[in-house]
Amino acid sequence: MPQFLSTRDADFDRAFTALLGMKREDSPDVDAAVAAIIADVRDRGDAAVIELTSRFDRLDLTPETMAFSAEEIAAEIAKVPAEDRAALELAAERIRAYHARQMPEDASWTDAAGATLGWRWTPVSAAGLYVPGGLASYPSSVLMNAIPAKVAGVERLAIACPTPGGTVNPLVLLAASLSGVDVVYRIGGAQAIAALAYGTQTVAPVDKITGPGNAFVAAAKRRVFGKVGIDMIAGPSEILVIADADNDPDWIALDLLSQAEHDESAQSILITTDAAFGQAVAEAVTARLRTLERRAIAARSWEDFGAIIVARDLSEAAALSNRVAPEHLELCVADPDALAARITHAGAIFLGAWTPEAIGDYVGGPNHVLPTARSARFSSGLSVMDFLKRTTLARMTPEALAAIGPAAERLAISESLEAHGLSVRARLDRLNRSAG
Amino acid sequence: MPQFLSTRDADFDRAFTALLGMKREDSPDVDAAVAAIIADVRDRGDAAVIELTSRFDRLDLTPETMAFSAEEIAAEIAKVPAEDRAALELAAERIRAYHARQMPEDASWTDAAGATLGWRWTPVSAAGLYVPGGLASYPSSVLMNAIPAKVAGVERLAIACPTPGGTVNPLVLLAASLSGVDVVYRIGGAQAIAALAYGTQTVAPVDKITGPGNAFVAAAKRRVFGKVGIDMIAGPSEILVIADADNDPDWIALDLLSQAEHDESAQSILITTDAAFGQAVAEAVTARLRTLERRAIAARSWEDFGAIIVARDLSEAAALSNRVAPEHLELCVADPDALAARITHAGAIFLGAWTPEAIGDYVGGPNHVLPTARSARFSSGLSVMDFLKRTTLARMTPEALAAIGPAAERLAISESLEAHGLSVRARLDRLNRSAG
Known part of the structure; x- marks a missing residue:
């Protein structure tokens, strides 16, 4: 069972602070191995990448087969069912429309002293996007990373996606194609990050690397930071739902489970003003966990890190949420806009019970790459700004x-x-x- | 003598690539020491900070004297000559006016599907600003870090500034006061970064830490990143000047030297379309180096890392500059706006010979915290955006x-x-x- 807390409990503050401080991730220390891989790729280029891919992905590449050819991509894309393609196209279109509005304006003015001041935005020239292989090879993440880059005006956009044993997800290639990605390499791990950062005979170096990955990828991104720009190092996913009693417990249960099913380290928290509703949601979660495909993962996450908190009122709920600074925040209350006005730290807010968080993962329009582990206190989700830089001007x-x-x-x-x-x-x- | 290259040289490309790849910084590896200091501060709080300050800064503090009192600040500020105060006030006012224009807009719209989308900007709640002690204790850097934070709406802004042997620069306290800084701690090094990130009995934790520092400070910032946000890790300063023959060689020489005098690892590059002018600048630098107060530092930087490059035309000069992606770029040419339009990567551009880079260090208005070491390819100078974060909205x-x-x-x-x-x-x- 997850924790069931009330702000009226005598030891609530201690329990809540403990919940905030829970260590959910236990990354293996792969830094030495990653340093060696990066040095090897810098030293030997393609030869090192090919050797490491053979060892880790059981795939024998040559410089010629390191990237998918146009024909290979077309053949894979042809396998995608029409309905999946239509869904991906709708998502791409909506993500593009949202991010196009983020493009910042240049500025120039002359002040009272006669100084002409301003700034100008220019895109990063080349970006690399890491896409995990296997089960976590999500086409939606390709769209969420690649489309902002292309909207920003990045000229050359490369994907590195490992294809263990040669297997690739056709939807990933379709998402790359819909986003205008220029090249997709069949490489992964720290060797892919090193190749993108430093270049090899075949892989042209990029200026910025984004996208999720395992411990090796995360450690490699940390190491190449400075040589290139990187996005955030994402932690396990989180959702916080603030819901009043006027909700279907099953809807809220599914919203909580849609984070829990990602990862055993994910965290789902409900804050409600009604203890009986909180109990009903707990029961709905238990019922859904009986049949959910990923129930082993979701149950582990919910039992270890889940929480239901009963607050005195919505104002108290907002204050607690601000201490969490959640990645995803659902406001399932009568007046979600009024409650949102009280929220100071959150990656993304989903307003009202008709806006399940999963809409934001795919087709809402806003980015699904969001700050985790309380970093919404000081950082933002991925946007076109991550692929632009500002030059200040003075004359x-x-x-x-x-x-x-x-x-x-x-x-x-x-x-x-x-x-x-x-x-x-x-x-x-x-x-x-x-x-x- | 610095390097003197021409794009017509047979081996120019090799020489230019070597110039770009020069390793200018040799940071000592202090990571293990820093890790121990951070662990000690997390463990023992004030006691550890006080002990480390006594050891490294020869200053005995108590929890009560860790921060300057209002009376102490007033007494120090009273020592500042009126002319220095007026100069600092002018700088503060101009920096505030420039950064106020950077405040981004919130957005909300309803699309064809009936989805209401948008985003909202909110400030970081609390920020910490590191200010080095001793010679590099620059009041201008206090303004450049603190004013954007306050313009963004940061509620609580703390400075950590070591005062070795108890010595403080009164101008630093005046700059803090003019910027609206809430508290100034007499602590420095990795222990100050740890105290700001994790908090102690006396130091309240912050959400974001910015500001320059030595190798210990830089390593500590890297280590606390994730727990709090940090700004960039700045490298040695750089300037690139593109100048035609229609310039006073002495002006250009002084502009090159104004970076070289910062640091033996600084880099100053002139690209000119006229070899004779390049030669004249080299001679002017030599002449100025005879009497410059910081000639030992400036000469070392100029001889080791300086370069004069003769380009065929301004278009070639712009292309070379884009490969450098300089922190500071001066365009001392007849039509600087036309040349600026060809620049794709630069931290800050100074247009025309009447805009020496030093104006931007103090009173221009734009920020002087800028991307170094070619990172202008993917990052921007400090701005109000560094103290804001965006929450996306969907309904x-x-x-x-x-x-x-x-x-x-x-x-x-x-x-x-x-x-x-x-x-x-x-x-x-x-x-x-x-x-x-």
Whole structure:
């Protein structure tokens, strides 16, 4: 059974703090192995990647077969049932429309001193997207990573996706094709991250790497950070549902289970204002767990990390949710907008009982790559901003320099940076001579 | 002497690639020491911080004296000469005005399917700013880190600044005060980062840590990343100047030296279309190096990492600059806007010869915390965005769910995530029953 807490309990705060502090992930320490793999790929390029792929993925590649050919992709895509293709196309279209609205504006203005200031956004030139192989090879994640990159204007977008024993998910290739991905490599693990970051004879280096992966991939991303940009290192998925008594317990149970089924380390929390409703949801979860395909995983997650919390009112519920800073937050209450206004930290909010979190995983439009492990306190989900960078712009006229240059010179002197001051002074002296 | 290259040289590409790949920084490996310090601070809190401050900074603190009191701050600030205060106030005002324009807009819209989508920006609740002690204790960096945080709406902003032997720079305290910083701790090193990230009895934990520091600080920031957000790990400063022959060689020499004087590992590169002008700049640098206060540092940087490159034309110069992706880029040419349009990767651009880079360090308005070591290919300077996070919003009506829900269900099934599909199906079934 998951924890059943009430904010009226004498030791609630201790129990809630313990819930927040639970260590859900126990990553193996693969850092030394990953360092060796990266060094090998930097040193030997293709030869190292091919050897490691043979060893880890039981797949013998050559430089020529490292990437899928256009014909191979077309043949795989042809296997996709029409209904799956239509669903993926709808998802791609909606994700594209949402992310297109995120494109930020350039700016330029001239201020009272006569300085023209502003900034300009430009896309990352090339990005690499890691897609896990096997069971966690999700076409929806391909869309969620690739479409923002293409909307941002990334010129070259490469996917690395291991194909253990040669097996690939045709839907992954279709999602890549719908997103405008330029090349899909049959490589994975730390060797794929190293190849994308440093390049090999066959794999052109990229500037930014995104996408989920196992412990080896995560450790490799940490190691190449700095050489290239990376997205966040995602932890296990989480959902927090705030629900009043006016909900179908089965709907809420399914929403909780839709995170729990991801991973034994996932966490699902219900906060409700009604103890009897909380009990009904617990029973609905138990009932659903009897038949769910992934019941072994979901039950483990729910029993180890699940919680039902009874709060005095919605205001208290919002405050608790803000301490959790959940990745996904469902507000199944009469006035979800009013409750959302009280939320200060959450990756994504799903408003009202007609918005199950699963809609956001696929077709809602917003990104499903979201901050986990309480990092919504300081970070955001994936967006076009992750594939753009801002260059600031400044242009002084002689008059503007005359107005603000002396202050710069003064501060440079106070910081003992003489050349800084002189670079301003030399110009001011010219102005003074011209004026004199 | 620095390198003197021409794009017409037979081996130019090799030499330029070597210039790009130069390892300028040789950070000592302090990771094990830092791990021990962080563990000690997590374990013993204030006691550990006080002990480490006594050992490293020769300063005996108590929990009561760990932060400057209001009276102490007022007494230090009173020492600042009026002209320095006025310069710092001008800088603060201009930085505030620039960053206020960066505040992003919330968004909300309803699409054709009837789904209401959008996002909302909220500030990080509490941020910590690291300010080095001693010579590199720059008041301008306090403004550049603290003002964006306060513009973003950060409620609680703490500074950690070591005061070796008790010495503090009054301008740092004035800058903190002008920026609205809430508390200034007399602590530094990895112990300060650990205290800000995990909290102690006296230091309240923050959600995000920014600011420059030595190898211990950088290693500590890497280690606490995930528990809190961090800004970039900055490398040594860089400038690239593109200048035509129509410039005063002394101005350009001073601009190159204003990076070189920061650090022996700094890098200054001139790209010019005129070999004679390049030679004249080299001579001007040599002349200035005779008398510059920080000539030992600047000469080391210029000789080891400096370069003058003669390009065939400005178009070639822009292409070379894009390969460098410089932190600071000066465009000292007749039409800097036209040249800027060809620049795809740069942290900050300074347009025209009347805009020395030093203006941007202090009073221009844009931030001086900028991506180094070619990371402008994938990242941006510090901004209000670093202290904000985006929560995505989605709200379905029953009709919207009927329109797009079946596609979500289909994709969930294709990914073998049954509960995801059922959470949508249970709601669609209700709709069908109501309609039937």
